[in-house]
Amino acid sequence: MNVFYLLVLSLAAPALASPFLHRRLKFAKISAILGVAIALALHAHAASFSFGELSLDTFSHLLLLVALIDAAVALVGFADPSSEYPQAASLYSVALMSVLGVVGLAYSGTLTMLLASWALFSVSSFALLALSKDKFSAAGAVKYGLMSIASSSFLLLALSATAVAVGGLQMREASVSGSLLLASLGLLLAAVGFKVGVFPFHAWLPDAYGVSDPLPVSLISALSKSAAVLALYKLSLVTANVLGESWLRLLGVAAVLTMTYGNITALLQKGFQSILAYSSIAHAGYILVGVAALSLSGRAKELALAGLLLQLLAYSFGKTGLFLAARLLRRSGAAPLKIEDLKGLGVKDPAVAAPALILVLSLMGMPPLAGFWGKLYLFLSVVESAPWLTALALLNTGIGAAYYARLVKSIYFEPGAPETLPYRSVRAALLACALATILAGLLLPFVLQTP
């Protein structure tokens, strides 16, 4: 339990100190990376526990581990380009706050703790987006913020309905089922789902991810997914078993709608970032498949947990890396990239193109990369209880391959000479993402081998 306080301290101290270090930006950078690194080290040794407001189990532990590693990589990537931002020190401060929000979600043991952490993460994430201070980011950040406020009412409603149903703020398993509990799940889906782009609460996401400065997006897109999965997972402990079939059906339908919407809309997009944005929506759909399977038991649930972890890992590194790659091609304040801007990257700058290719293939679900195993476990988890869901998810994966292939084609098979910016830290982070994707794909399936 003391670990949690140390964890908060390691993240909050640099976050609070950073705004005063804007004249010594190097200290801000180093202290931010150091803070996340220390948090990572502390968290890695934390054991499962449950006490008071706090609770941590194995799944939350592993999920947070992935989120922290990804955040560390993203913050390393921030190092070079951040100097160009007017309030660079605040950038690190807000980024650390958002990480702290995710930490709080992972450790939350009561509904209030959950709500507070969620609010912290939400506010800091759209603040982070706004700090780029160009017109594209401003529009995205404003829409994100408005939606966030609107959705927070849903979250309050959902949590209070849950509290009523359970009879307290503790997150313990509900005993009676009822339409109130299901309504709370519906509201929760709207409130949490909007963050990752669950249809029809997604509308802000393409405008924010698709046009804003890609640097903050590289961190937010990954952390949002972890935050949403953590929140849904925590609440699944309360209601999933009671709701059973209803949980599976409601979330399954949402999953299909979301992935279909994301994939089909991505197909004909012209912008590189907007393809990534819609692919984020599609991935929210895949992840919802795993969340839907949390109401199952036995082997199916084990598969779902393993799948969620792997898919989150693949998605986090994939999106962090690819948005960073977008930042390498887009000057700050410039208009969003088009797919044509990627042409010839394979020849011009293979050190950027090769890791980007690996990440695109991982998102596509190519074996043996991490993305393949994630999808495999997720889709396998529901194959017995909801075969229709597996079938539709597979169909969607096929559609998705088309636009990922367009990216590969532009990068490697079309002539052109794109300019890349000389950010060494971004290149290093991109490479780290690709290596992590390969290693995880090769090693984790053996570690996670469920009996």
Added chain:
Amino acid sequence: MEELLLLSWLAPYIGAGLVLLLHRASWSAKSSAAILSILVSALASSAGAARVVSGHEVHVSITWIESLSARVGVLFDGLSSLMALVVSWLSLLIAVYSYEYMHGEGGETRYWFFFTFFVGSMMLLVLSDNLLTMLAGWEGTGLASYALIGHWFTDEEERWVGDPGRRALKIPMWSEPSHSGLRALVFTRVGDVGMIIGIATLHTILGTTLLENLADGVWASRLLSAGILPAFLWLLFLGAMAKSAQFPFHEWLVTAMTGPTSVSALIHAATMVKAGVYFLLRFAPFLVAAAGISQAASTVHGFLEALAVVGAFTAFMMATMALVSRELKLVLAFSTASQLGYMFLGVSAGALAAGAIGGLTAGFSHLMSHAVFKAALFLAAGAVIHAVHSRFIDDMGGLAGTMRLTAVAFLLAGLSLAGIPPFMGFWTKDEVIHYVSEAGLIIPTILAVVTAALTACYTARVFSRVFLGASRAHGHEPGPAMLAPYLSLGLASAALGVAWPLIAPRVEELLHHSLGVASSKEAHTSPALPGAVEAALVLALISFAATLYAYGWVKVTPYRWVSSSRFLSSLHAFLYDRWLLNGLYYRGIVGGFKAFSSSLYRYFDTGVVDRLYHAVIPRLFQGAASLASAVVEAGYDSLLHRHLVNGFTGLWRLFKSLQTGKAPHYIALMWIGASILLVLILLGWLW
């Protein structure tokens, strides 16, 4: 330590590998590697034989494939150790001869590789304790034989066999090395197929290929109850007949003479062609044991009698061909096939007359004596042909003056071949004829006696034509590496002949220690046919002396009489053209298959198959395709290329229209979505 005896067949194989590695090295290096490896083999087999003489049989065996009871190892018993001695020491002598004889002839690596490979395979065949590795060695010798017969594969005329331009039944009677190699392979392969079927049958029915499991004769009753014993026996021994050039497979051995003479001496006289006889010898005790089982007795006896007839007929037929041949090596080749016939006759008649040990002694003794004297004859012939630069005896004559030692060696070995006492060949042939007459086989006895006379005649003829009379060519003695092997072999054949009455009981005693001899029972005894042995001896002596006198002193030229008489000239042509069998084979079998194949091509392939593939099926598919495109394709096309695409773009437009870029719309959408969701939940539709 006994494992070292594996070297008896392993060493030559290792030598073959070394020769390949040394392919860029000098002739001496390659030759020494090969000769040394064969020396190791000879020493190992001598060590093995010494143990058998001292009363231990040696059986080393390492399991290779359990289910096929295939074991790798060596089995030294009476028969195999004697055979291994003959093979390995003769191989060594002929390898030494090759060192001089093949020097500068080209294809050095190929020659030594296949030479050593042959020795290894032959020793494996001889020393195997199971039929499977025996078959492996058997096929190895066949491969080496093929390669060495065709050693001069560029087919220059001086390497041919037969008279260029001569035809019988419109079929060429000459043969090039490459063609001869192929012939040898095809002829022996026909027999091998039968042999493989036989071995497979044994394994299927008995579940074993181990020789020791066959010793008790139970196999015969199992096969008899399956109703396949007669067919099995003929199939199993078909390989032996083909390998040992028995009628009707004898043709390949004649044209095998296109190989280097050293090869002819080793493979096509002294060792490989004996493999068939050896196989028969190995089985002789098993056959005798099988004959002891009452139901199988008549089948086995009938089979042995038939083999005796085949052997006797081959001996006679080949001897008649040898009488008229004009080529030195061909005379010897005919004589080899003829003597192999004697061996077949000896094994089968001996087994019939005196049981297993009778067959073994009669067959093996003649095998051994023939190996010695025929190797000497071939090696000497090689020296003569080398000196004269011609293979025809018409170009030779009077060489005794210039090639004195060669003539002595040839004469000593030739007297043995002719069966003149006290040379070795006399004793062993005498024993064969003795057993045939004792077995009461009338026609084989008569053929054997007549053949003895013919053998003496052609031996005397070839000796006088080459070494006596007027000198037609200038000869010279070869170097010591060539001379020493055949001179020592010639002397050995004389010395062994003198000592034979002392050696024979020792050999017989050793053969008593062979696999299966103890368990086999005595065969039936038939009334003896008296006088055959004496008649053979008298006839041989008279015909040898008369021929020597006629050619050597009177200098008769029988060609004149032959060409003046119609009957004699057609008889001569019949014999000279090898009883027209070559022509019959080519016209009947080769031509028959050709005609069959071309009519198959004309009527079945073009008529049926081609039409099916190029007319019927294409038209069928064309029809189906046009039908499908008319009925299905159009609809499918528009589904795939219009409706599906339109559907996707429509959906895309719909989704895109949600993305107005205005925040109030987004919030409205969110509220509407959440409201619909809640309504659905409260109505219970998602319950």
